[in-house]
Amino acid sequence: MKSTISLLTLILLVTTPFSSAALAHSAIEPVPRSDQGWKDRQDSLNKRAAEAGEKAQVIFIGDSITHGWEGGGKEVWTRYYAHRNAVNLGIGGDRTQHVLWRLDNGNLNSLKPKAAVVMIGTNNSNGEDNTPDQIVEGVAAIVKKLREKLPATKVLLLAVFPRSENYSAHRGKLAMINQVLHKLADERNVFCVDFGHQFLNLDGTIPHDLMPDYLHLSPQGYEIWAEAIEDKLSSILGDTRVKPANSASASLSGEWTWTMDTPNGPVSAALILKVEGDKVTGKFARGEDRWLEIENGKVNGSEFSWTVKRDRPDGSIMTYRMSGKVEGDKITAKARTETDGQEATSEWSALRK
Numbered sequence: 001m002k003s004t005i006s007l008l009t010l011i012l013l014v015t016t017p018f019s020s021a022a023l024a025h026s027a028i029e030p031v032p033r034s035d036q037g038w039k040d041r042q043d044s045l046n047k048r049a050a051e052a053g054e055k056a057q058v059i060f061i062g063d064s065i066t067h068g069w070e071g072g073g074k075e076v077w078t079r080y081y082a083h084r085n086a087v088n089l090g091i092g093g094d095r096t097q098h099v100l101w102r103l104d105n106g107n108l109n110s111l112k113p114k115a116a117v118v119m120i121g122t123n124n125s126n127g128e129d130n131t132p133d134q135i136v137e138g139v140a141a142i143v144k145k146l147r148e149k150l151p152a153t154k155v156l157l158l159a160v161f162p163r164s165e166n167y168s169a170h171r172g173k174l175a176m177i178n179q180v181l182h183k184l185a186d187e188r189n190v191f192c193v194d195f196g197h198q199f200l201n202l203d204g205t206i207p208h209d210l211m212p213d214y215l216h217l218s219p220q221g222y223e224i225w226a227e228a229i230e231d232k233l234s235s236i237l238g239d240t241r242v243k244p245a246n247s248a249s250a251s252l253s254g255e256w257t258w259t260m261d262t263p264n265g266p267v268s269a270a271l272i273l274k275v276e277g278d279k280v281t282g283k284f285a286r287g288e289d290r291w292l293e294i295e296n297g298k299v300n301g302s303e304f305s306w307t308v309k310r311d312r313p314d315g316s317i318m319t320y321r322m323s324g325k326v327e328g329d330k331i332t333a334k335a336r337t338e339t340d341g342q343e344a345t346s347e348w349s350a351l352r353k
């Protein structure tokens with residue numbers, strides 16, 4: 001595998017035009033795709049750009065992960081970007097060479113956005129399709145073209161998101177690319193933001209609830225994306241920062257190990273949580289094959305509450321009213337219950353798996 005592209009080469013990529021002789025590999029040679037679905041999407045994006053025109057304050061450029069703002073990310077998009085007349089220019093399966101062609105063939109027509117959010121390159125990284133330095137050159141060519149065609153637009157370049165459930169050579173390849181992408185940022189017209197670590201557990205795995213197929217984002221994943229770039233984006237746009245609908249939604253969802261002190265000593269078991277809007281669902285493990293379902297779960301900011309019911313040996317039902325707070329990868333909480341007319345309170349905690 002070739003060594004990582006030098007800083008000097010990057011500078012030349014961004015500041016000098018390409019000659020035909022420079023088209024040495026596929027990642028920097030603008031080409032369209034031949035399938036009809038892609039052509040239809042390309043035509044629709046050209047129409048979308050023309051209709052938005054100068055009203056569009058921000059555009060998003062990329063592949064299926066960007067395209068997904070119209071799927072799993074739809075609600076998050078509405079909250080963060082609809083009022084900014086944002087335009088989604090993502091096409092599933094695209095590589096750097098396809099984006100380069102699209103930028104020359106209608107996707108930017110009539111647009112004069114203040115910001116362009118770019119995340120591209122993961123499809124170039126499949127197998128031996130392109131080496132890391134070639135992919136960086138492809139991304140650099142896109143940044144260069146945007147600066148030429150939209151000189152008043154600030155480019156917000158995103159590091160390529162991690163993929164694959166566990167550590168892998170593929171993920172390592174993306175990490176090498178991301179290290180060099182930061183060199184494209186001049187902190188005046190081009191900014192680089194890398195928040196891929198927010199999609200990882202402490203053990204390096206990708207949570208299924210953030211990337212169901214370990215590549216594409218869930219609604220919670222898009223919430224992480226939007227929140228991660230909001231400070232920089234609102235600064236570029238000069239508008240008010242959008243507040244997350246639920247600051248705990250991304251951090252509370254997931255798999256946990258909870259621990260509670262009991263008269264017979266501490267008890268630990270699995271806990272699975274999912275947040276949708278201000279509602280929390282989930283379940284506590286009770287033994288190897290039994291679960292206690294969460295009821296009436298609510299979350300407000302970092303604080304939550306719910307009830308859990310447990311059957312007792314005498315046939316009665318004990319109800320636990322639980323409430324607490326999530327901070328990063330730790331939950332601290334209390335469980336209140338009533339026994340023989342007396343209220344008892346127990347503290348419990350949980351750590352993300």
